[in-house]
Amino acid sequence: MSNAYQNNPVLAGAREMARVADEGVVRAKGAYGPSLNVSVQHEFTDARIRGGVLPDRQDGFGTTAQLTASQPLFTSGRLSSGLDAAMANKLVVRAQLEETSQQTIADVVAAYVSLQRDLELHDVAAENYELLLKQRDQTISRYRLRDSTAPDVDQTLNRLELAAGRVISAHANVDGSAARYRNLVGHYPDVLAPLPALAELPTLETLYVTAETNSPSLAVSRFLEAGSRAAVASARAEMLPQVGAYASAMRAPLTPYQNSYREESVSAGFRMTMALYSGGQMSSALRAAKDRNLADQQFVEQARRDMRERLASDWTRLKAAEDALPRYDAAVAAAERAVAGVKRQETAGIRTLRDVLDVTNDLLSARTAAVQARSEAYIQRVNVLRDAGILKIGMFSRERPYDPDSRTSRLGWIAGLPLRPILDPIDGIAKNAAVEKAKVQLEYSMEFDLPDEDGLLLKPVSREVGGISLDEAR
Numbered sequence: 001m002s003n004a005y006q007n008n009p010v011l012a013g014a015r016e017m018a019r020v021a022d023e024g025v026v027r028a029k030g031a032y033g034p035s036l037n038v039s040v041q042h043e044f045t046d047a048r049i050r051g052g053v054l055p056d057r058q059d060g061f062g063t064t065a066q067l068t069a070s071q072p073l074f075t076s077g078r079l080s081s082g083l084d085a086a087m088a089n090k091l092v093v094r095a096q097l098e099e100t101s102q103q104t105i106a107d108v109v110a111a112y113v114s115l116q117r118d119l120e121l122h123d124v125a126a127e128n129y130e131l132l133l134k135q136r137d138q139t140i141s142r143y144r145l146r147d148s149t150a151p152d153v154d155q156t157l158n159r160l161e162l163a164a165g166r167v168i169s170a171h172a173n174v175d176g177s178a179a180r181y182r183n184l185v186g187h188y189p190d191v192l193a194p195l196p197a198l199a200e201l202p203t204l205e206t207l208y209v210t211a212e213t214n215s216p217s218l219a220v221s222r223f224l225e226a227g228s229r230a231a232v233a234s235a236r237a238e239m240l241p242q243v244g245a246y247a248s249a250m251r252a253p254l255t256p257y258q259n260s261y262r263e264e265s266v267s268a269g270f271r272m273t274m275a276l277y278s279g280g281q282m283s284s285a286l287r288a289a290k291d292r293n294l295a296d297q298q299f300v301e302q303a304r305r306d307m308r309e310r311l312a313s314d315w316t317r318l319k320a321a322e323d324a325l326p327r328y329d330a331a332v333a334a335a336e337r338a339v340a341g342v343k344r345q346e347t348a349g350i351r352t353l354r355d356v357l358d359v360t361n362d363l364l365s366a367r368t369a370a371v372q373a374r375s376e377a378y379i380q381r382v383n384v385l386r387d388a389g390i391l392k393i394g395m396f397s398r399e400r401p402y403d404p405d406s407r408t409s410r411l412g413w414i415a416g417l418p419l420r421p422i423l424d425p426i427d428g429i430a431k432n433a434a435v436e437k438a439k440v441q442l443e444y445s446m447e448f449d450l451p452d453e454d455g456l457l458l459k460p461v462s463r464e465v466g467g468i469s470l471d472e473a474r
Contacts, residue, residue, distance in 0.1 A: 001397040004108045004185045005101075014100040018404045021086075021093035026409055028086035031079050032416035032423050034071040040064070045256040060257030068248040071419065073270075076240030077431030080424060081233035084433075088227035092220055094404055099216035101402065102391040108184050109382045109396065115177040116192050117375035121368060122170040128364040129163040131339075135356060136160050152353045159357045166364075196396060198381055204315050204447070207388045211307055214389030221303035225296035232293055233433035235286040240430070241274045290435050297438035305443050311387040318380035321373045328370035335363035 005011065046059040072079060139156045142148040182188050201207065212218070247268035254261040275282060338359045345351040385391040393399050416424075 001105070001108055001393070002399040003187075004104060005393050005397065005399050005402075007186055008104050008184060011100055011104045014097045015402065015404070015407075018090075018093050018097045019407050021090040022404075022408050022412070025083070025086045025090050026412040026415045028079075028083040029412070029415035029420060031082060032072065032420035032427075033418075034069055036069045037067070039066045039068075043256070047257075058255075058257050061259070062253040062256040063259050064250075064252045066248060066250040066252075068246065070244055070246045072242070072244045073423065074241070074243040074430070075427055076237040076242065077233050077427055077429075078237035078242070080427040080431045081230045081237060081433065083424070084230035084431075085227050085234065088223050088230055091223040092227065095216045095219040095223060097404065098389075099220065101393075102216065102386045102389070104184070105391055105393060105396065106382050106386045108181075110379050111177065111181040111184050112189070112192070113195065113375045113379050115174070115181050115189065116195075117371055118170065118173040118177045119192070120371045122167070122174050124364065124367045124371060125163065125166040125170040128360065128367075129160070129167050131360055131363075132156070132160045132163045132357075135360070139353065148353065155353060155357065159361070163364075195378060198378075198385075198395065201318075201381065201384060204312065207311060207315070207384065208308060210390060211311055211388040212304075215307045215387070216389055218300075218303050218307050218389075221296070221300045225293065225300050228289065228293040228296045229433045229435060232286070232289040232435050233431045235282070235289040236432050237430070238285070239275060239282050241272055243270065243272045245270050293435045294438045297440055301440045301442060307387065308443070311384065314380050314383040314387055318377060318384055321377035321380060325370065325373045325377060328366060328373050331366035332363070332370050335359065335366045339363050 041064040042061065044059070044061050047057070049056040049058075136153075136156045139148055139153050143150070143153050178188055202210075245268075247266075249264075249266045251262060251264045253259050254263060339356075342351050342355050342359045346353060346356050382391065385395075393401055
């Protein structure tokens with residue numbers, strides 16, 4: 001688990017994308033600061049004048065240099081909303097990183113459990129093959145003694161070949177699960193250690209409440225909505241005044257042929273710009289931004305519904321596996337007793353060979369179902385933790401959780417200085433991100449009640465018949 005958490009390419013790539021989003025915030029902060037540009041041009045000019053009394057020719061080198069500086073002072077909320085959008089995108093990517101992290105942990109656990117399950121199922125299939133192999137030998141020996149018939153031998157061989165095919169298929173499943181594990185972790189497992197015990201889960205209602213706060217997928221949709229809301233403020237700001245200061249210094253030759261005679265100038269001032277008419281482009285952009293935010297408000301509710309669906313579905317599968325496991329274990333115990341008893345009865349002539357083969361197949365089915373239910377219960381417990389947003393690396397490893405802030409830019413704090421601390425609050429006053437509330441239909445249903453048919457399917461199976469215990473009768 002530690003190796004996958006550190007080196008899985010998908011997870012490592014998500015961490016790099018988080019750093020990209022951090023740099024977006026740095027750029028948004030830097031927009032508050034001054035910009036300084038220099039331009040130098042050195043060129044050769046060769047000019048000839050024809051058509052006059054005397055032709056004339058001039059040539060030479062001229063050098064032009066210019067230094068310009070600019071500083072935004074007030075943008076009607078454009079810079080502030082840009083910073084809000086960058087922060088929202090940063091939170092989106094970090095929530096996606098957390099979602100990828102938890103999904104990777106769940107995938108590794110599922111691959112590990114699946115490999116354990118398939119190895120155990122391979123052993124079950126192999127043991128069933130060994131049982132049928134012994135039964136074949138007994139049937140052939142009895143056939144030689146004229147105590148069984150040729151159809152009995154063929155029937156045993158039929159079940160034996162089917163069992164051999166199951167062993168081959170089980171081996172292929174082991175190889176497939178091992179390949180899945182290698183894909184996620186980077187190598188095949190050395191030793192399959194026992195799985196760590198997981199804490200008891202709270203009720204489904206409590207998990208719903210927990211997921212509202214901790215679900216990364218729900219957080220992604222909420223931060224996307226915040227980003228589109230900031231885009232509305234930015235679209236409004238584009239229609240309002242933009243105020244800034246500027247200064248420039250320039251040195252330029254009077255003629256392009258020499259630098260002896262030149263002009264040197266310095267200028268500084270304030271500039272206010274405002275769009276008066278854009279052919280409807282700006283108002284269209286504002287309407288589009290509003291509509292996008294209304295859509296994102298709907299998508300938040302859909303993400304919430306998706307989260308609740310996954311949580312309810314995995315919770316139901318978990319409870320089904322946990323409730324069915326004792327039944328399957330009881331079925332295994334009953335099938336083992338049946339195999340032993342029917343074999344004795346078949347030897348005594350009470351049962352037929354087909355009865356022996358049938359109970360042997362029943363034992364295989366029961367053991368297979370028990371193994372699958374045990375692995376399913378563990379996988380679904382992990383999935384429920386993931387759905388609620390509380391699946392952590394510390395549950396399976398001593399690896400420290402990854403901290404996205406550990407790789408932020410060391411110089412990011414200087415972005416936008418020296419005026420950003422002053423301009424940001426002022427620019428934020430003019431910011432207007434108001435959008436009408438979307439008509440969202442919220443879903444809060446808790447549980448679907450299914451008729452139980454008087455609970456007959458859930459009653460425990462009794463081992464007493466007519467007041468007599470089957471164990472005592474044995």
